[in-house]
Amino acid sequence: MGLIDGFEAIVRENEPLAPYTRLRIGGVAEYFAEPTSVEELAALVQRFQQADRPVRLLGGGSNLLVREEGTPGLVVYLAAPAFCRLEVNGNSVLAGGGTRLSHFVSVAIGHGFTGVENLVGIPGTVGGALHGNAGNQHAGIGNWIEKATAITRKGDIVTREKSEMTFGYRESSLTELVIIDATFAFEIDDADQLTRRMQKLWIVKRAGQPATDERAAYVFKDQGGESAGRLIELAGLRGTRIGNVEIAAKDANFFVAGPSATSDDVLRLIDLVKTRVSDRLGIALEQTLVVW
Ligand SMILES: Cc1cc2nc3c(=O)[nH]c(=O)nc-3n(C[C@H](O)[C@H](O)[C@H](O)COP(=O)(O)OP(=O)(O)OC[C@H]3O[C@@H](n4cnc5c(N)ncnc54)[C@H](O)[C@@H]3O)c2cc1C
Structure with a gap:
């Protein structure tokens, strides 16, 4: 039996993942499923598990960087009314x-x-x-x-x-x-x-984050009572750019991607920030952004 036999109606092959992420970067998912019920999803997960193939879950893609080479195995997207x-x-x-x-x-x-x-x-x-x-x-x-x-x-x-x-x-x-x-x-x-409280917040x-139409990521966890953005600023990195990805002026914990940004640009900027914050402040920043 083929890996997706019986699931053809809900599984597509080689689906580009960039449009599903806020950074709008990255390659294709080998298989991409939009299941319509919990039982169908459980059966699909079992099928891939038995074949020893990876399965990943995609939410709103706002905390996710997909590499240019894409993802092997299955990516599941919960867009159906059941979810x-x-x-x-x-x-x-x-x-x-x-x-x-x-x-x-x-x-x-x-x-x-x-x-x-x-x-x-x-x-x-x-x-x-x-x-x-x-x-x-x-x-x-x-x-x-x-x-x-x-x-x-x-x-x-x-x-x-x-x-x-x-x-x-x-x-x-x-x-x-x-x-x-x-x-x-x-x-x-x-x-x-x-x-009223919600409107104030x-x-x-x-005011402190990139606009909703900007391709952005919130990259590191705050550390030792200090915001990650402040630590990155203290390391002298505000506004730093690698390739087409830049550290935001509003809050240095946001990376903003330009039109031809690549996953490598983001990964290189992450490495630079980690190294510089460690060298200058002796703090090991932990990443919150998930990388596939
Ligand atoms: C402009 C901006 C502002 C932000 N502000 C904040 C903030 O104030 N506070 C904050 O905490 N974060 C913030 N974030 C980060 C991000 O919005 C959150 O981490 C968000 O909760 C990620 O949800 P998502 O559905 O987009 O997950 P995704 O990015 O799709 O996935 C992130 C991880 O969650 C897993 N996941 C997603 N859905 C499911 C599911 N149904 N079941 C199991 N695993 C799942 C994925 O597998 C992946 O590992 C911000 C991001 C941006 C771009």
Whole structure:
């Protein structure tokens, strides 16, 4: 039996990945799947696992650099309605892993769910946010989780309860291959006051990051109580450019890619920043950007 026999309707070969990422850089996925149900996805993962072929999960592509040579094996994209649900019930929200985080935030704010305003302006999906516990200095998305459903690397469907999960700064114990959905519980506040708080946070965030149409990446973790952007500035690197990729003037932890930027430009700039920050400040920067 061929690797994708029976899955032809949902799997494409040699799909360019650049349009799915915020940096809009990178080669093709050998196989690219948009499954329509959880069962179909689990069966596909099992097929690739049995053939010992790699499987990767693509969210909103906002924390991802794809190399020019592309990715072997399967890339899964959760765009079908089965993975993009958003259901509010009392003070709880069930969100699919493929649901846009911006949609999740605006619906939750509309219901007066307090705390979620800290996630405003963060691009990507709910699944991607849970994978890296996305947030700001006050809170991460893991703060409000109750339960999650996931698919393991073997293709088993599992449920994780709140007591089994831990979330830290830009990391989570939810490391399964696919976060299918998650349930969150919130305290309720006045929706108007919450909207005003969210608007203030959004104004500050928008002013400090590249515009939504810019090809950008947020590259390193903050370290020792100092923002990564500040550390890069202290190392004298603000505005530095390699090839067609530049360190942003607004916040040095953002790299901005020009029209003909390559993955090598980004990787070389990452190496330069790590080396210079280590040499000048004695600090080993840790990367948050995922590289495929
Ligand atoms: C302009 C800009 C501003 C940003 N601001 C912030 C910020 O304030 N705070 C912050 O924390 N981050 C920020 N980021 C980084 C990024 O937005 C977050 O890391 C985001 O949560 C990534 O989600 P994604 O869906 O785009 O994931 P992707 O980039 O697609 O993937 C990132 C990783 O998550 C995994 N993943 C994605 N979806 C799933 C899933 N359903 N199941 C399992 N694994 C999955 C992928 O396999 C990959 O390993 C910013 C990025 C940009 C470009």
